[in-house]
Amino acid sequence: MLEDTKVVSLTPLNDTTYSLILSAPEIAKAARAGQLAHVSVPGFLLRRPFGICDADAKEGTIRLCFEVRGDGTEALARVKVGDTLSVNGAVGYGFERIKGRRVLFVGGGIGIFPLLYAARFAGESTAALCFRDKSRVVLAQDFAKICKEIFLATDDGSLGFHGYAADLVRELIAEHEYDDVCVCGPKIMMQTVSEVALAAGLDCYVSLEERMGCGVGACLACVCQTMLGQKRVCIDGPVFDAKEVRWDA
Ligand SMILES: Cc1cc2nc3c(=O)[nH]c(=O)nc-3n(C[C@H](O)[C@H](O)[C@H](O)COP(=O)(O)OP(=O)(O)OC[C@H]3O[C@@H](n4cnc5c(N)ncnc54)[C@H](O)[C@@H]3O)c2cc1C
Ligand code: FES
Known part of the structure; x- marks a missing residue:
């Protein structure tokens, strides 16, 4: 599903890696482990795929962690709290096929x-x-x-x-x-x-x-x-x- 999410926080984890929390109540409710969030970065035609690092259905948030690799992730590392990002999620099949404990x-x-x-x-x-x-x-x-x-x-x-x-x-x-x-x-x-x-x-x-x-x-x-x-x-x-x-x- 497509959702207009809001940036809640963007925190550096090291010199090139960031943790991004988005307010995304619908995706947070639907997300299964291993699925993707396909993020539209302002100024770029193609969405960027990121694995859903965490989701909290009660808080209505998802967490994406990403490393700056090129222009799109560099721009993503410059978003501000309150910015809107369109996200397609949660996409694909994740780890739901795991059988063991x-x-x-x-x-x-x-x-x-x-x-x-x-x-x-x-x-x-x-x-x-x-x-x-x-x-x-x-x-x-x-x-x-x-x-x-x-x-x-x-x-x-x-x-x-x-x-x-x-x-x-x-x-x-x-x-x-x-x-x-x-x-x-x-x-x-x-x-x-x-x-x-x-x-x-x-x-x-x-x-x-x-x-x-x-x-x-x-x-x-x-x-x-x-x-x-x-x-x-x-x-x-x-x-x-x-x-x-x-x-x-
Ligand atoms: C299933 C999946 C899950 C991913 N999960 C994460 C994650 O959790 N954290 C994270 O940091 N990165 C993740 N990546 C990699 C991330 O999507 C790329 O690093 C990112 O798209 C690079 O974008 P860019 O504009 O900075 O780079 P550019 O090289 O400028 O991108 C140019 C184009 O190529 C695509 N592209 C470039 N590298 C990759 C790549 N490795 N995989 C897919 N598309 C690429 C971009 O999306 C864009 O469309 C994931 C990729 C896939 C396929
Ligand atoms: S990205 Fe187009 S078919 Fe998978």
């Missing part, structure tokens, strides 16, 4: 954002949050409030586990009991983590990222290849069963 959420970089809201709905959630280095770590305290356990990892070892997400997940799976693994982050991270999870016999869900145009399933800009044929990330996903994804395509 004990869920391991694995996020890399900006991929951690949609996992926060998803972690609220798992019976027992563990978060493995992976970053390039300690200066990039964000939202760790937010996850700590929701999850039973959180693990931090950095590629350079400057904080937490020293190594890549798949190596951490291999250790966690060997030492703990999980039913499902949910992953969002760079493609190579999602592929390697899902290989580890599937090899251990766990169900695994990945939130794919493709460039988007319309966000309503019409333009096919966001098509990805799966074992079941072509799928549109915007409305058939962004979350897919990892067994169905063709990583080589």
Whole structure:
């Protein structure tokens, strides 16, 4: 649905990343974990997609966290409290296919954002949050409030586990009991983590990222290849069963 939302707050999380709270009562009521908000940034024709990082139906707010990557996100980082932003949301299929109770959420970089809201709905959630280095770590305290356990990892070892997400997940799976693994982050991270999870016999869900145009399933800009044929990330996903994804395509 399209909703004219109001900016409630915009808070920097580090030098390039922001937390944006929008008053969006209808989207907040409808939002399911892992779904998208497609945001119209003033001055830009195409909407920008962001995973819904959190939603509060009682307060009527949604939270989006974003990193400045180009002109659109740079403009978004300059909005003011009270500004109106048109948002199409909540779009797509999220993590509703999760079957198990004990869920391991694995996020890399900006991929951690949609996992926060998803972690609220798992019976027992563990978060493995992976970053390039300690200066990039964000939202760790937010996850700590929701999850039973959180693990931090950095590629350079400057904080937490020293190594890549798949190596951490291999250790966690060997030492703990999980039913499902949910992953969002760079493609190579999602592929390697899902290989580890599937090899251990766990169900695994990945939130794919493709460039988007319309966000309503019409333009096919966001098509990805799966074992079941072509799928549109915007409305058939962004979350897919990892067994169905063709990583080589
Ligand atoms: C399913 C999904 C969920 C996402 N969730 C988040 C999130 O929670 N937080 C966050 O910081 N970023 C997220 N992104 C990435 C975010 O959409 C892009 O960083 C953003 O659109 C870049 O816009 P720009 O104008 O700054 O960059 P530009 O490069 O100037 O954008 C030019 C065009 O390309 C598109 N584009 C550029 N990079 C991407 C990209 N990586 N993915 C999709 N479209 C892109 C833009 O939307 C725009 O239409 C998500 C992307 C997808 C597909
Ligand atoms: S963005 Fe147009 S079909 Fe997905």
